[in-house]
Amino acid sequence: MKNIDLEICTGTTCYLLGAADLIDVLENLPEPLRERINLRGVACEDLCKSGSRPPFVKINGIVIGEMTSERLLATLENTLGGTTC
């Protein structure tokens, strides 16, 4: 069964612009799905100073900006297969 490595930037900018909501969404996923996500909070890697938009996440090594709760759920669903809700 496929798992996901998910890093969420918990630097101040990302946190204030939505990372806190992303973490909340993940904490409320059904347990069988949560167990398939290797979640790590990471410090600011200065992506927020690159002109891209926070909050940033890294899914299986791929950086994605402007992440929203809806996009995160859709991405997890696509990557894990099946439904997240």
Ligand code: FES
């Ligand atoms: S606070 Fe997230 S990349 Fe800077």
